[in-house]
Amino acid sequence: MRRADRLFQIVQHLRGGRLVTARILSERLEVSERTIYRDIADLQSTGVPIDGEAGVGYLMREGFELPPLMFTRDEIVALVAGARMVRAFGGAAMARAAEEALVKIGTVLPEAERERISRTEIHTPDWVISDAERLIIDELEKAIEQRRVLRLDYRDEAGRGTLRDVRPLGLWFWGKVWTLVGWCELRSDFRAFRIDRIAVMSEAGRTFKPERGKQLGDFYRRLELREGSGNGHDR
Numbered sequence: 001m002r003r004a005d006r007l008f009q010i011v012q013h014l015r016g017g018r019l020v021t022a023r024i025l026s027e028r029l030e031v032s033e034r035t036i037y038r039d040i041a042d043l044q045s046t047g048v049p050i051d052g053e054a055g056v057g058y059l060m061r062e063g064f065e066l067p068p069l070m071f072t073r074d075e076i077v078a079l080v081a082g083a084r085m086v087r088a089f090g091g092a093a094m095a096r097a098a099e100e101a102l103v104k105i106g107t108v109l110p111e112a113e114r115e116r117i118s119r120t121e122i123h124t125p126d127w128v129i130s131d132a133e134r135l136i137i138d139e140l141e142k143a144i145e146q147r148r149v150l151r152l153d154y155r156d157e158a159g160r161g162t163l164r165d166v167r168p169l170g171l172w173f174w175g176k177v178w179t180l181v182g183w184c185e186l187r188s189d190f191r192a193f194r195i196d197r198i199a200v201m202s203e204a205g206r207t208f209k210p211e212r213g214k215q216l217g218d219f220y221r222r223l224e225l226r227e228g229s230g231n232g233h234d235r
Helices: 003-011 021-028 035-046 073-089 092-109 109-121 132-146 218-223
Strands: 050-053 058-061 148-155 160-173 178-184 187-193 198-207
Touching: 003 021, 003 092, 021 035, 021 058, 021 073, 035 050, 073 109, 073 160, 092 109, 092 132, 092 160, 092 198, 132 148, 132 160, 132 198, 160 187
Parallel strands: none
Antiparallel strands: 050 058, 148 160, 148 198, 160 178, 178 187
């Protein structure tokens, strides 16, 4: 790989405020960590706003404008496949956004790469989830972002219903069903709710602030401790 290409790739890996170590960069770009340290220093000297230090990691501050991205064939296939999967399985707003993103990406690609988008023969059916489920997915995504407490009339596997207030934290897709991961105020614990078992969803009329022990990161840590103990669906 030419040095100029390597410098460009380093900038790409640091996009989005992600902390990336020199070791990870060296493995991905197949060079030594010493080379990465030297490249980072050169980028910093030219004004690229990279923060960090050796042994800790590096990230790029927001606001740095980059030229239009050039994608490899595999990256284009992944983008197209991902957009089509979102169209089939995601919320209505997600599906529209995925299609619009592909259009925008196509406008900055050379003609050969634009043709690859249309030639990517990876498809999904259009009838996987109902319109009602799509709307629920969109509403849940907004509630997660805005930290709005939701009131759920939820039915378990046997059809028994409970009314509970939930702090929505994240959405998981399992290939056939979507689940909402949240902090259940009724159970004072994390729960995962299948969205196809939510009979009625409404606003509780309040928002919540992140609390230690009740955030998505805490849920993930608990999963790691209980790995292999079950699927985590609500009971």
